[in-house]
Amino acid sequence: MPPAPSVTIHLPGPLRAYCGGAAQLSISARSVRGVLEDLERSQPALYRNLCDEAGVVRRHLNVFVNTDNVRDLEGTDTALASGDVLTFLPAVSGG
Amino acid sequence: MADRIVLTIGTKKGVFVAEAATPRRRFELRGPSGPGVPVYSTLIDTRGAARMYASSCDPFFGMKVLCSTNMGRSFTETKSAPAFPKNDGRTLTNIWSLEAGSGRKELWCGVEPASLFRSHDGGDSWHIVAGISNHEHARKWNPGNGGLCMHTIIRDGNRVHLGISTGGHYLSEDGGETFTASNQGVGAGFAPDPYPDFGQCVHKIARHDDAPGRLYMQNHGGWAEWSGPGGPRPDIGVLRSDDHGHTWRSIAKGLPSDFGFPIIVHPHSADTVYVVPLEPSTRSCPGGAPAVWRSENGGTSWRKLARGLPKKQSYFTILRDAMDIDRLAAPALYFGTTTGQLWIGREGGEQWDCLFDALPPIYAVKVAVV
Numbered sequence: 232m233p234p235a236p237s238v239t240i241h242l243p244g245p246l247r248a249y250c251g252g253a254a255q256l257s258i259s260a261r262s263v264r265g266v267l268e269d270l271e272r273s274q275p276a277l278y279r280n281l282c283d284e285a286g287v288v289r290r291h292l293n294v295f296v297n298t299d300n301v302r303d304l305e306g307t308d309t310a311l312a313s314g315d316v317l318t319f320l321p322a323v324s325g326g
Numbered sequence: 327m328a329d330r331i332v333l334t335i336g337t338k339k340g341v342f343v344a345e346a347a348t349p350r351r352r353f354e355l356r357g358p359s360g361p362g363v364p365v366y367s368t369l370i371d372t373r374g375a376a377r378m379y380a381s382s383c384d385p386f387f388g389m390k391v392l393c394s395t396n397m398g399r400s401f402t403e404t405k406s407a408p409a410f411p412k413n414d415g416r417t418l419t420n421i422w423s424l425e426a427g428s429g430r431k432e433l434w435c436g437v438e439p440a441s442l443f444r445s446h447d448g449g450d451s452w453h454i455v456a457g458i459s460n461h462e463h464a465r466k467w468n469p470g471n472g473g474l475c476m477h478t479i480i481r482d483g484n485r486v487h488l489g490i491s492t493g494g495h496y497l498s499e500d501g502g503e504t505f506t507a508s509n510q511g512v513g514a515g516f517a518p519d520p521y522p523d524f525g526q527c528v529h530k531i532a533r534h535d536d537a538p539g540r541l542y543m544q545n546h547g548g549w550a551e552w553s554g555p556g557g558p559r560p561d562i563g564v565l566r567s568d569d570h571g572h573t574w575r576s577i578a579k580g581l582p583s584d585f586g587f588p589i590i591v592h593p594h595s596a597d598t599v600y601v602v603p604l605e606p607s608t609r610s611c612p613g614g615a616p617a618v619w620r621s622e623n624g625g626t627s628w629r630k631l632a633r634g635l636p637k638k639q640s641y642f643t644i645l646r647d648a649m650d651i652d653r654l655a656a657p658a659l660y661f662g663t664t665t666g667q668l669w670i671g672r673e674g675g676e677q678w679d680c681l682f683d684a685l686p687p688i689y690a691v692k693v694a695v696v
Contacts, residue, residue: 245386
């Protein structure tokens with residue numbers, strides 16, 4: 232099996248404090264789920280902000296692979312290719 | 327000698343802290359901390375050096391518990407927040423109550439969906455209390471309009487009283503190991519059975535150390551005109567127990583409405599209790615004229631306290647945890663409104679003044695003398 236592709240993760244400002252201030256991370260993973268599993272091990276504080284205790288991406292958080300919301304792809308099963316960029320963004324809200 | 331009054335104010339957009347010298351002439355406001363994130367519960371922990379805790383209920387990134395060791399000048403996250411076991415099937419939606427436990431660092435925390443957690447290290451780690459969280463009733467409780475929340479935790483020696491909306495009153499007499507539904511006399515207006523064993527929409531419970539066994543409850547009233555199955559249920563909204571919560575009786579006679587959210591007890595008189603009657607349809611005071619009502623005889627009769635409050639056209643709500651009373655010789659009440667006003671009722675509520683009139687919507691107000 233070839234090595235997992237390397238992808239870049241972009242993080243919004245409020246999440247950077249949970250990973251040493253980094254605005255982006257590099258991870259090798261074959262899918263969005265693989266990225267989350269890696270983060271659960273390597274960045275547990277960050278992971279708790281992204282997923283609830285059942286391992287589900289938080290309801291008001293959007294995950295994009297490049298410009299596509301994974302909701303419109305295969306969800307966390309969305310496959311990744313080398314060079315893909317993952318972006319976690321809170322949904323816009325009023326009030 | 328203690329000489330400072332401190333208030334924690336949980337709002338839709340973070341937690342504020344107000345502080346004043348004991349004449350309470352001028353309050354200094356700090357905050358918001360945890361800015362932009364709703365804070366539904368706070369705790370001023372006066373065991374040893376004062377600490378403040380606040381739940382930070384982030385709809386995007388999840389629940390946090392914040393702690394301040396410098397009287398609210400800054401808050402930092404504890405090392406973890408309550409969380410259900412991974413395969414439990416429930417996930418934390420909100421944190422509704424924080425209470426001090428025994429010793430110096432134990433904390434109790436009530437959450438949504440209604441469950442109880444304890445920490446033995448000041449909030450850095452948490453474990454679920456199975457006796458209530460996995461109670462045989464737990465999967466049968468239903469959320470009310472505010473969610474399925476455990477909002478009241480009262481410790482009284484080996485007894486623990488819990489208030490759950492919508493679940494009712496649960497009592498432990500073994501230090502929190504096991505719990506039983508204890509709702510005899512607590513009515514429900516939204517079910518065919520007016521007095522079910524559990525499932526009542528309890529809004530808040532209060533007690534006083536000087537009156538062993540006595541509890542006061544603000545229940546979900548407003549059902550006097552109900553004409554559906556089971557018939558009308560007048561006066562089920564304000565209740566009292568004299569046997570540690572095993573049975574309850576109405577003390578709502580004389581109030582303009584038996585619906586409301588907060589209920590608090592005078593710090594120096596177990597017979598003196600305060601409620602804020604609201605119209606059930608609007609969750610605002612009758613006639614648009616806010617008033618706190620006080621009984622000085624354990625609920626036998628009530629008196630309106632409104633001097634200084636608006637006389638008309640005020641339609642704010644005072645939520646279940648948004649009223650408290652300090653412990654000075656002539657105590658003052660404090661309440662926060664959903665329109666962002668913080669009011670002080672000096673001389674036990676005889677004279678009201680607005681301390682701050684443009685905060686974010688207020689969910690929780692706690693006061694301590696430090």
